[in-house]
Structures are given as structure tokens and as C-alpha cells.
Amino acid sequence: MVAQISPQSADASAEPALGLTDEQVNRVFRALADATRRDIVRRTLTAEASISELAADYDMSFAAVQKHVSVLEAADLVARTPKGRERIICGNPETIRRVQELLGHFEQIWRSRIDRLDAFLSERPE
């Protein structure tokens, strides 16, 4: 067994991928793995809202929603800006775009495999 520090693609140590740290990518996917949090992202992408406005629509405590927002903020999927006594939450489309792009790379990896297979097959017509 080869002890492998970084389980990432074998090229480099801590790869930036698309400017996103390995840990950042973890945080983003983790944050998106919850329906309430996805809903918050959707809502705050459409129109900014305060935490209590958000909390009013979910069947859980204010503190719980507050925690969800914190998770989203840590993942940079959402920004929290003070405005008087409330905190305005608004979604960050840039992070969404980056993750989408990252998944695009996966598809590309797969596609290149198919291309290699095609090339191999066309080399030997029968």
C-alpha cells in the first residue's frame, strides 16, 4: 500500500483546481447536501433576506437556521452583511459557478476516456 498524502489527482500536492482548496470543495458540497440549505441558497439568490425572515419559513428554531446560514457562509455560498440590527444574507452565484465548472472537469475526464477508446477502436478496423 502506498501511503498517499493527497488522494487528489496524482500531479501535485495541494492543487488549486479552480482556485478552490480541497477543504473548500468539501465545505461547498457538504453545505449543498441539505435541502433546507439548498432552499436558502435559492431564496437568497433570488432576493436577499434577513436571518429571521428566512427562519420564519422553516419548521425549526431560529438558532438552527442561523447554523445553516453559518455553514453556507463558511462555504462561501452566501454572504452575511450587517444592516442595522439585522444581518442581510445574499447568495453567491460565483461559488455555484465554480462547483459547476469543477463537475464539468469530471465530465471532461470521462469524455477523454471515451475518445481514447474510440481512437483505439478505429486503429484496428476489425
Next chain:
Amino acid sequence: MVAQISPQSADASAEPALGLTDEQVNRVFRALADATRRDIVRRTLTAEASISELAADYDMSFAAVQKHVSVLEAADLVARTPKGRERIICGNPETIRRVQELLGHFEQIWRSRIDRLDAFLSERPE
């Protein structure tokens, strides 16, 4: 506080989104929130491999890798097919594509907001 059964977009109960259940989406994002698992997806998207082949490259027990594969399989990011005494793992590009598409919807939501804002601004030139 309005008790809300589904925290999803307010339109329907259990929305199919892109054919993916809410729980399925949870599973997929959760599965992708781990560098080792992302690496396994990449590898098996490039070329299929047995579990022990995979396990040889990570600094953890066979059972741990086995568990990671199970998580990926439950998320339909990977398929496990028996072949003799070994299980061949290969990545599923279709699920990747679906999640990518789902994120595309998020971007679209944001874009439509900007469009509405633009329309609003052009209505009142000053």
C-alpha cells in the same frame, strides 16, 4: 412560523427537480464532499477498477475504502458489478451531469433576478 413540510421551492411537495429525489440530491452532494471519494469517482470515470485496486492507493484500511465505495454507489455516482471474485467499480457520468444541470438551475435563478432588476431599471431611465 409556518410549519413547512418541504423546505424546497414553494411550488410542489416532493419535486422531481431533474428526476432526482431530494434525498438523492442530498446523497450525491454528501458523497462528493470528501476528497478520497472524489478521487475514486475521477479514477473510475477514467478506467474501471476493483475495490482492492482502489484501496491500494489510499492510506487507509480496505474496509474504509469499501465504505467510501458504498457511499458513492448509494449516490449512484458509481456502479459495482461482480466479475469473478472481485467487484468492478466504474464511475457514472450521468449522475455528474445531472448535478451539474441542477447547479445550472441555481445560476439561472440568479440570472432571472438580474434580468428583473435590469427591466426595473430600464423602466425608469432616471
Next chain:
DNA sequence: TTAAAGTACAACCAAATGGTTGCACAAATC
């Protein structure tokens, strides 16, 4: 100036996660 609204944060808890070891079993090899 008091009260209410909005937030922050700590303490606590049950359940899930991510790892381990150990054992059982089927398939390939000697």
C-alpha cells in the same frame, strides 16, 4: 426608558460519519 426584535453564542443531546479490527465466505491458485 422600557419593551420588543434581531442576532450571537454556549451547552447539551441524538444520530450520522469516517475510521478501525476481526471474522466469515467465495473464487483463484498452489
Next chain:
DNA sequence: GATTTGTGCAACCATTTGGTTGTACTTTAA
């Protein structure tokens, strides 16, 4: 037939997660 190889699975453990309640602080409103 005996052994090794590849797998599945259970039991266990530490840590994280996702929720709760309670308390305190700041800003707005009465």
C-alpha cells in the same frame, strides 16, 4: 485439499452534524 486473494459485514470508537434551549447584547420602536 490447502492457501491466498478479494470481498462483505458487524462491532466498536471518536468526531461531526443538526437539532434543541437558554442567556446576553444591540438596535429599533413605543
